[in-house]
Amino acid sequence: MGRLFWKFFFFIAIAQITATFGVGVLFWVENLERSNRNSEIDLSPPASFMIRSAAATLQFGGTEALRSLINEGRPHRLQLYALDEDNKDLMGREVSPKLVEQAKHILATERERRVVERVKAPNGHSYLMFIPAPNDEFGPGGPPGGAREPHRIGERGPKSMFFPTMPIVVALLASLVFALLLAWYFSHPIGHLKNAFNQAANGNLDLELEPVMSARNDELADLGRDFDVMTAKLRTLMESQRRLLHDVSHELRSPIARLQVAIGLARVQDKDKLDLTLERIERESVRMDKLVGELLTLSRLEANVPGSMEEPIAIEAMLGDMINDASFEAEAIGKHVDDQLDCRVQVKGNPELLYRAIENVLRNAIKHTAPGTTVQIHTQLDEINKLLHLSILDRGPGVPEEEMNSIFELFFRSSRTKSNSSGHGLGLSIARRIVEAHQGFIQAANRSNGGLRVDITLPFMADEPARGDTVES
Template sequence: MGRLFWKFFFFIAIAQVTAILGVGVMVSIENMERNRSSSEIDLSPPASFMIRSAAATLQFGGAEALRGLINEGRQRRQQLYAIDEDNKDLMGRPVSAKLVEEARQLLRNEKRRHAVEQVKLADGRSYVLFIPNPNEDGPPEGHSGTPRLRGAADNPEDRGMRPPGGGRPEDRGWMFPVLPMAASLFASVVFAFLLAWYFSYPIRSLKNAFAQAASGKLDIQLEQVMSKRSDELADLGRDFDSMTAQLRILMESQRRLLHDVSHELRSPIARLQVAIGLARVQPPEKLDATLVRIERESVRMDKLVGELLTLSRLEASVTGSMEENISMQLMLGDMINDARFEAEANGKHVEGVADCPVAIKGNPELLYRAVENVVRNAIKHTAPDTTVQIHTQVDYINSLLHLSVLDRGPGVPEDELKMIFELFFRSSRTKTNSDGHGLGLSIARRIVEAHHGYINAANRLDGGLRVDITLPFHISDLAPSHATGSDV
């Protein structure tokens, strides 16, 4: 068991033991105070009612009537005493002097006088009427056949015959509830142990899981360990599983990236080595063609390295300033002119008019490169003597700019549409005749997402591919009432 378990156990047990001791002391003090303030004379309302009835009987019926009432009460185990001036009971029963003294003191106490009555008869005799509390241990029979009263046995022999713990409260002293406190202490320790185990067990599992993850074992799952829990620790376990799953994906992606990069670099490097070897053995008149081949391969390698650096910046979220206002109308106008010039040099065409007076906040260099990658990809794959169309549509209600690039190329198989934006992916329809590296659309997707937009692709019904880019914008030059959208 680890340190955390003992910390939980120690502090929970200390708190519970302290609470038990505090409650025990309070109960003991309360019992002691109750014993000190207890009376040996019955102060209850029924006793007060009986005392008043007996006083009326004595006053109006005389001593004989009261004797009859006392005899009737004795049969019902109700003890009523009538003490004269000589401290003798009307019925001749023994009574302790302390009990009589307490009764006379109650006569002088206005708050408790209701439990004692003093009746003076016509012949001058005076009686004090009261009912003593019955003995806690039950009313054992005295030698006169009457129930013995608390305080009636004052001699040491009678007190010695009482069981331990019996007798008057003042004779018991300090009463501490040892047995209840021991039972509570045992229960507290057991539950403190269970509670500490309940909290420390999943934390130990998390500790072991983190240790395995640090050593490279990312296939561990805490869902099975914490499946029966529904608290924050179970949520932490599920978050750990999500983290390890994401780490596995990232590590697999990094391994695949290294493999693809090495594969893409191996081909131009091999061609460069072949070209250099040919340059050494070829006659001078063929050297220019070899140098052109070397230059072309070096340009391809430079382009690949540049794309990898851009991709690395995007993956690391190092995109530079993203707070510039980019005029999409100016940027798309320049891009369409450049794309038209490049397409016409290859026997293809580009149509489009930038009519989108909106501004997008972001990085102009990155955003230009994203859209340019999509447009140049369309020009590369569209069939000769066909047209690449660029459409813009402004949604002023939702503050969105929709940009579509359509070509007349071979398109992409439906099962590959979601994969064309992955790293180093090239469609099976264009892989054989393409000199790209499969990074252009992947970089475009990351740049668009960095600008809080999204990009997707779909095949056209009449042939070709359609790539749609949606970006949030800020209105710059044109009010919404002047244009609700444009499709050029």
């Protein structure tokens, strides 16, 4: 049992014990007050009949006849009292003043049923006659031998002062049991969570809470499912890190090996061939520098530190500058770039990163499109959903359908272009992360007549206010 269990148990038990005692005391006080308010005079129809009979007996038979009537009624539940002007009982019994006062009050107020009578006897004295309420302590027959209770008639006995000890004890036991169950109900899944977090901290991310908490349907079960989602993402990230380290080491090993070979040749070659070797060393250095730059960009994106993402970007001006540079390079290798731009809107984000993402896709299309063909760039605005659709289409070899879902993964190179590609398989992966950082998405599909189509969708802010920032070609 952990500390949380005892905290739950203690506070729940204290609350329930306090409530139990409070309710018990309130009921006790209420019962006392109700007992004090209850009539101590018998108001039943038999009592009314007995009073009328006694009144007739006293009027026509006198006090001796009434004594005989009272003696005959002693063994039974109804026991009649007759008090003279001095509140002395005809039979010499003690009577509570409170009982006398209540009898006089009923005599003055009760009109419908005469349960209290004042009758004048033949000897000139008047008698107040009434019957006390039965004492249930001894049952319907009253006390053994017809004797009344030892306390004075009309006064409540110890039973009316009874404190509800047994109900309170039962309620306390029930409260403790339910407090125990409730504390266990909350602390048990938290114990599973604690164990799962300890396992995760020790590197075991395979433990799942869904099987052990599937029977619950509360926030703790939701927390367990969220933990499973978290560990699944951590497993994916760790696996991608291991794969990234493996791929980076593989990509760096080749240019480093070529550099070492070139440096070795430079040491033994004559001066005429040295320039070719140095050119090879420079080319491999540039490749390594480009790879390191792409890895740094990827690292920033993976760490969610891409810089400011709040700058307004005039997307049509950016695309115009990009297409001018790409067209110049494409013309030099016998290829063309055709654009159909109509997107005078602004996109909120980082201009440098967004430029690099779109440029990666565009240069990739120029690289793989066939000689003499054209790379097309189209834009379309969705005014209702405030979305910009940018499409880049080439006439290259395309991508096998089974590889389509992998072209945006790290270090992936299609089997159709791997042999003649000088890239590292990072361009499209970086482009996807940059587009997603701008709340957009990117996807690719093969064209029906050959080639690849890459669609980029970005949310835009508003119409571009001006085009003064466009660089003239």
